[in-house]
Amino acid sequence: MLPVRHQPARVHHRAEQKHLPGLPHPTPTQPRALPGLPAAPRARVPRPGEQADLRRLRREKPTYSCRQCGREDNCYGRNCGPCTLTERATELLTDPDTGQIHQQLQPIFNALMNVDRPQTTLYWFRRSEGPRILHRMATGELQISHETFEQLPSNKTTNYLRDFLTALGVLPHYEARIERMLPWLEDLLDTIPKSDADIVRRFAQWRVLRHLRQKSAHDQLTKSMVLQGRAQIKGAARFLAWLTRHDTTLAGMGQADLERYLITHPGSETAQHAFIGWVRTSGINTSLRIPKQPRRFSSVTMSEEERWATSRPCSTTKRCATTPESADFSCSCSPNP
Numbered sequence: 001m002l003p004v005r006h007q008p009a010r011v012h013h014r015a016e017q018k019h020l021p022g023l024p025h026p027t028p029t030q031p032r033a034l035p036g037l038p039a040a041p042r043a044r045v046p047r048p049g050e051q052a053d054l055r056r057l058r059r060e061k062p063t064y065s066c067r068q069c070g071r072e073d074n075c076y077g078r079n080c081g082p083c084t085l086t087e088r089a090t091e092l093l094t095d096p097d098t099g100q101i102h103q104q105l106q107p108i109f110n111a112l113m114n115v116d117r118p119q120t121t122l123y124w125f126r127r128s129e130g131p132r133i134l135h136r137m138a139t140g141e142l143q144i145s146h147e148t149f150e151q152l153p154s155n156k157t158t159n160y161l162r163d164f165l166t167a168l169g170v171l172p173h174y175e176a177r178i179e180r181m182l183p184w185l186e187d188l189l190d191t192i193p194k195s196d197a198d199i200v201r202r203f204a205q206w207r208v209l210r211h212l213r214q215k216s217a218h219d220q221l222t223k224s225m226v227l228q229g230r231a232q233i234k235g236a237a238r239f240l241a242w243l244t245r246h247d248t249t250l251a252g253m254g255q256a257d258l259e260r261y262l263i264t265h266p267g268s269e270t271a272q273h274a275f276i277g278w279v280r281t282s283g284i285n286t287s288l289r290i291p292k293q294p295r296r297f298s299s300v301t302m303s304e305e306e307r308w309a310t311s312r313p314c315s316t317t318k319r320c321a322t323t324p325e326s327a328d329f330s331c332s333c334s335p336n337p
């Protein structure tokens with residue numbers, strides 16, 4: 001064991017042995033910039049292929065080179081990252097009938113070949129369900145269409161892949177915020193009785209989704225509209241469940257039942273407004289109306305003269321001397337306490 005004072009020199013000597021010409025120095029022995037002094041020049045990072053030229057000049061044998069293209073960087077197993085990505089993407093997107101990349105999926109292949117980090121895409125190939133869906137599309141097991149994604153579970157993976165295909169023009173444009181409501185709607189309908197589900201489905205299709213699609217066609221769709229549409233659908237299902245619990249139906253209920261529901265469910269007027277309007281226009285029950293809410297004004301409990309008569313100075317400002325003794329106390333220091 002060398003003395004402690006010799007260890008930095010030994011580390012520096014080993015680092016010098018590993019140092020290759022043209023490469024950045026491997027040890028952190030670069031002098032640091034001092035205040036007032038210019039920083040030391042950094043070692044230039046060699047370009048791809050430059051390492052091979054340097055080794056060829058020095059007649060050194062490379063430690064690694066791709067078996068296909070010969071590059072000595074971007075190592076990924078036996079081949080480099082780009083060559084491995086080309087091989088895997090070709091296997092993934094090849095149409096078995098033609099032996100070529102599936103014609104509709106060619107934009108996907110081109111996009112994958114232009115990624116900055118092939119390793120990231122190769123990791124996506126291994127870990128995600130999305131590439132397996134692409135392979136099933138390339139082999140003809142799945143149709144390349146929006147209808148296929150409507151049948152698949154709606155999750156982050158399928159939504160990303162659907163947006164990816166749409167962005168590259170493989171699938172026609174679609175309004176993601178509306179289309180993603182469809183699987184959500186089906187999940188909701190599965191949790192309620194079939195008679196209620198039929199009514200909610202009709203309301204969602206002919207009132208809520210139609211309205212949202214009209215807004216989308218005029219480029220006026222907002223996130224709050226989508227959230228409101230979901231709230232209207234959930235409110236309709238909740239209202240029908242309440243009717244069932246009170247032994248009545250949508251067609252047989254009266255205005256008194258509706259008002260009783262609104263009283264016992266404060267704040268539901270907004271969500272029920274669209275549903276009751278659709279119930280009336282669709283002819284299911286034409287007698288229902290959402291009662292108009294009276295405008296609320298602030299109630300005046302005392303006149304201006306009474307208010308000034310009960311006011312006294314307080315200690316909240318430097319001009320005041322006394323302390324308020326009750327909650328309804330008002331200070332005479334300010335006309336608007």
Ligand SMILES: [Zn+2]
Pocket residue numbers: 066067068069070071079080081082083084
């Ligand atoms: Zn290669």
